[in-house]
Amino acid sequence: MGFLHAEYSQYGSSEITYIFASPIHRRVAYRRLIPGPPPGTASDTITLQQACLNAIERFSPSVLHRRSTSSNISCKSSPNWGIPEAVFQDEIYCYLNYELHNLPILSEYAETKDGRIDFFVFGKKWGIEILQSGDNGRLEEHANRFQSGGKYHKWGILEDYIILNFCSKSSLDALKIKGEGNSYFGAKYHLT
Numbered sequence: 001m002g003f004l005h006a007e008y009s010q011y012g013s014s015e016i017t018y019i020f021a022s023p024i025h026r027r028v029a030y031r032r033l034i035p036g037p038p039p040g041t042a043s044d045t046i047t048l049q050q051a052c053l054n055a056i057e058r059f060s061p062s063v064l065h066r067r068s069t070s071s072n073i074s075c076k077s078s079p080n081w082g083i084p085e086a087v088f089q090d091e092i093y094c095y096l097n098y099e100l101h102n103l104p105i106l107s108e109y110a111e112t113k114d115g116r117i118d119f120f121v122f123g124k125k126w127g128i129e130i131l132q133s134g135d136n137g138r139l140e141e142h143a144n145r146f147q148s149g150g151k152y153h154k155w156g157i158l159e160d161y162i163i164l165n166f167c168s169k170s171s172l173d174a175l176k177i178k179g180e181g182n183s184y185f186g187a188k189y190h191l192t
Contacts, residue, residue, distance in 0.1 A: 003029050046099070048126045048160045055095035056164075063087060085132035088166045089118060092130060096121070111155035115145060120157075127152055127161035134165045136175060 003025045009015040020026040046054075064083060089107070096105055100121065109120035119128040129142050145151045146161045167175075 048121075048124070048128075048162050051096060051099050052092070052128065052162055052164060054099050055092055058095040058098065059091045063091060083132065083166070085130060085166075088132060088164070089130050092128065092164070093119065096128075100124075111157060114154070115151035117145075117152055125157055125159040127158045129161070129163045131163065131165040131167075133167040133171045135171075139163070139165060139175070 003021060004018045005021060006016050006018055009017050020029065064087065093105060093107060096119070097103075100123075103124065104122040106120045106122060107118065108116045110116040117127045118130045120126070121128070127146065129145075131138060131142065134142070142163050146153055146158070146163075152158060152161070
């Protein structure tokens with residue numbers, strides 16, 4: 001049983017029409033032959049912010065359970081919140097793929113030797129940085145990479161970006177978030 005069936009258009013005609021065996025066969029063939037989402041899907045109009053928020057809504061609670069501090073010795077996570085940054089990166093990658101209908105998402109992407117962005121959504125020209133319990137210094141450092149003269153801005157390939165800071169409520173209370181007057185804070189989200 002194949003993907004396509006061949007039939008003559010009319011009896012006695014030499015013109016052949018090819019028909020998919022089922023809608024599922026059509027979808028599988030489309031995915032294999034043409035990468036990315038089918039034209040007209042929601043990923044054509046979705047914003048970076050909405051795609052990330054939709055992906056976060058799908059996070060698996062069992063993956064985000066608190067870990068003991070002894071299992072996190074090698075990671076940069078806050079000692080009062082035992083979830084490594086890599087867990088959030090894995091979840092974002094998995095569910096952004098679902099949300100964007102398998103558009104190419106490159107992890108640890110670097111255009112030059114000067115820095116790597118956590119994720120680059122190739123078809124949309126989006127940059128995504130993930131932080132776990134980022135303090136004011138780390139947040140500002142990451143935001144500056146996207147600003148004029150910053151490491152990522154110099155690449156000239158980003159049309160939009162977002163910085164997602166996953167932290168506990170107690171860590172969020174300690175942050176001094178600058179007002180809307182600073183343009184780079186329009187693309188920063190603190191998620192507890």
